[in-house]
Amino acid sequence: MTITTATTSSYSNACVAFLSSSSSITSRSESRTIRAYLQPRPQPQGPQPLRLSATRVSSFSAANMDIGGGPSLFPLHRCKTLHLVRHAQGIHNVEGDKNYKVYMSPEYFDAHLTSLGWQQVDNLRKHVHACGLFKRIDLVITSPLLRTMQTAVGVFGGDGYTDRMDVLPLMVANAGNSDRSAISSLNCPPIIAVELCREHLGVHPCDRRRSISEYQCLFPAIDFSSIESDEDTLWEANIRETKEGVAARGMEFMKW
Numbered sequence: 001m002t003i004t005t006a007t008t009s010s011y012s013n014a015c016v017a018f019l020s021s022s023s024s025i026t027s028r029s030e031s032r033t034i035r036a037y038l039q040p041r042p043q044p045q046g047p048q049p050l051r052l053s054a055t056r057v058s059s060f061s062a063a064n065m066d067i068g069g070g071p072s073l074f075p076l077h078r079c080k081t082l083h084l085v086r087h088a089q090g091i092h093n094v095e096g097d098k099n100y101k102v103y104m105s106p107e108y109f110d111a112h113l114t115s116l117g118w119q120q121v122d123n124l125r126k127h128v129h130a131c132g133l134f135k136r137i138d139l140v141i142t143s144p145l146l147r148t149m150q151t152a153v154g155v156f157g158g159d160g161y162t163d164r165m166d167v168l169p170l171m172v173a174n175a176g177n178s179d180r181s182a183i184s185s186l187n188c189p190p191i192i193a194v195e196l197c198r199e200h201l202g203v204h205p206c207d208r209r210r211s212i213s214e215y216q217c218l219f220p221a222i223d224f225s226s227i228e229s230d231e232d233t234l235w236e237a238n239i240r241e242t243k244e245g246v247a248a249r250g251m252e253f254m255k256w
Contacts, residue, residue: 080138085124085155088117090147092206108206110146112176117147121154128155137189141256144193144209144227146176149219152191158184168220175218185221192223196253201234201241208235 092111095102102108113121128134134156142152153170161169161184170191171183193215199207209215209232212224241249 085151087113087145087147087151088120088124088154089114090117090206096206103204103206106205109208110210111206112146112178113150117151118154118178118180121151125155140189140191141194141197142191142222143198144195144212144215144224145199145207146210146215146218149191149193149215149222150176150178153183153219153222154180156188156191158186158188160184161186170221171219172217190223191221192225193227194253194256195227195234196249196256198234198249200246202236203238203240208232 090108090111091114092103092108094114095108128137137156140152140156142148150171157170161182163182168185169182170185170188171178171180173182174180198209201207211232212227212230215222216224
């Protein structure tokens with residue numbers, strides 16, 4: 001698929017993405033070069049509500065369309081809408097806002113959501129259901145970090161989990177110090193974990209992931225099949241990923 005535009009509402013950050021059917025036809029600029037600007041913006045003070053940012057996706061490329069100098073239209077049935085959602089508030093965000101050096105602390109390894117973060121998740125869940133968007137979602141993509149997967153399953157998971165042997169939960173009870181009940185995988189879109197949309201890599205322990213085998217115990221119904229290594233081979237203790245590296249990885253994710 002080819003991304004026609006790409007915008008986020010906050011940092012170029014670990015994110016949850018989900019695809020839904022498009023309700024309008026999109027146009028294309030005259031350029032055949034697709035650019036995605038993933039530079040970070042200043043972080044607002046205090047906890048922020050989760051926000052959706054939407055962009056159009058098409059399975060046609062510029063070469064397929066043989067476009068000239070003017071705009072053209074993609075067929076509606078070949079278009080998707082990609083929504084980007086930043087994870088809810090994590091424990092590292094609270095202390096990191098007070099002192100940036102906290103992000104270097106091993107205490108916040110693979111940080112989980114705060115109680116306020118879970119309130120943000122609940123509010124966004126109510127919103128996507130109330131506006132009818134939930135029923136139009138085809139796929140949810142999450143980075144394999146505890147806070148992003150908690151956000152993903154909390155917003156897009158099913159209701160009323162029951163302990164059935166034939167149905168795996170999206171999240172087991174109390175996963176990641178959440179003090180939350182198990183979340184059902186029934187009547188909800190599939191959720192896939194993808195490494196490419198992870199947080200800025202390296203140095204900060206809060207951005208280091210656990211082993212996939214451990215995640216599979218906490219989130220049994222999330223699909224981890226696209227992740228090649230059980231251990232986190234991308235995060236390095238002494239090397240912080242460059243902004244150019246983040247941007248290149250973001251572009252690779254857009255092509256996923």
